[in-house]
Amino acid sequence: MxxxxxxxxxxxxxxxxxxxxxxxxxxxxxxxxxxxxxxxxxxxxxxxxxxxxxxxxxxxxxxxxxxxxxxxxxxxxxSNRALAANLAALVQRNQRLAVFGVSETVLASLGALAPRHARVLLVESGVRETGFEAFAARLRADGRISEGTACQGSDIVLVGAEAVFRNGVLTRPGSLQLAAGCRYLGRQFLVAAETTKFSDRFFGGEAQIFAELGAANRDDFGGAAGLHYDFVGLDLVTLLVTERGNLSAEEAQGAISKLFVVQ
Incomplete structure (x- = not known):
C-alpha cells in the first residue's frame, strides 16, 4: 500500500x-x-x-x-457543507443510517445529522483498508445474507462516489451488493458526490468500465463488482446527494449533459 x-x-x-x-x-x-x-x-x-x-x-x-x-x-x-445540509433534509428524526466508508464529505454529512438524532452504523476501512477489504469480501462470500443484514437494519444506506457517469457511479467494492439489497428490501440507497466528480468519460471511454471490472460480473441493473471499485447502475441509486441539491438518476444525467459536450 x-x-x-x-x-x-x-x-x-x-x-x-x-x-x-x-x-x-x-x-x-x-x-x-x-x-x-x-x-x-x-x-x-x-x-x-x-x-x-x-x-x-x-x-x-x-x-x-x-x-x-x-x-x-x-x-x-x-461544497461539503451544502451537501451535508441536503442529506440532512432527507433523514427523518431517529432514522437508522448505514454509512459505508468515511470521507470528508461523509463526515460533514454526519455532523449535520446530529440534531436529527439519527442512529448511524459506520463501516470504515480500518488500518490500511484491511477492515474495508474484509467487509467487501464478506459481502461477496455471504451474498444476500450479509447485504440483507446490513440493509434490513437500516432505513438508509449512504456511500460516497469516486466518479459519477451518465449510466452509473463508481464507488467502493461491496457497494453493489448493498445497492441490490436496498432495492430488494425497499430501502433508500443514497450516493454522496460533489459535482466535481461528475464525468463524461472513463479512461478509454465508458465502455472500458466493464472491461476494468469484468464484463462477466455485470448484473441485470448494469452494475459490476470489481477488485478496486464497484460500478453501480443509476437504476439502483435512490438519489445522488450533491452540493447543488438531491438529484434523481434522470436529473444527474441531465446535469452531466449540461456540463460536458459529447464528442
Missing amino acids: QHVQTEVIAHFTALLAAGPVLSLMQLRQPLPPPASLHAPIFASQVLAFAERVLLRGKGPANTALAESLRLLQNNLLF
Whole structure:
C-alpha cells in the first residue's frame, strides 16, 4: 500500500508541476494514472495527493501550487457543507443510517445529522483498508445474507462516489451488493458526490468500465463488482446527494449533459 501511495504522489507531483494552475473545472476530468498502477485514479483525488506532496516536502511546493490548493480546499469546504445540509433534509428524526466508508464529505454529512438524532452504523476501512477489504469480501462470500443484514437494519444506506457517469457511479467494492439489497428490501440507497466528480468519460471511454471490472460480473441493473471499485447502475441509486441539491438518476444525467459536450 505504501509504495503505491508514494508512486501516486510522485506521479501527481509531476503533473501539478507541469500543468497550469488547477481549477474546479479541470478537476471534472480524469487524469492519467501511473502506468504501473492498475486501479484508476480520478482527478477529484488530486487535492488529497497534492496536500501530501506539500506536507511531506516532496516535489515543488511553490506558491502557485499552494494557492491553488487553498482555493480548492475552500471550494470543497463550502461544497461539503451544502451537501451535508441536503442529506440532512432527507433523514427523518431517529432514522437508522448505514454509512459505508468515511470521507470528508461523509463526515460533514454526519455532523449535520446530529440534531436529527439519527442512529448511524459506520463501516470504515480500518488500518490500511484491511477492515474495508474484509467487509467487501464478506459481502461477496455471504451474498444476500450479509447485504440483507446490513440493509434490513437500516432505513438508509449512504456511500460516497469516486466518479459519477451518465449510466452509473463508481464507488467502493461491496457497494453493489448493498445497492441490490436496498432495492430488494425497499430501502433508500443514497450516493454522496460533489459535482466535481461528475464525468463524461472513463479512461478509454465508458465502455472500458466493464472491461476494468469484468464484463462477466455485470448484473441485470448494469452494475459490476470489481477488485478496486464497484460500478453501480443509476437504476439502483435512490438519489445522488450533491452540493447543488438531491438529484434523481434522470436529473444527474441531465446535469452531466449540461456540463460536458459529447464528442
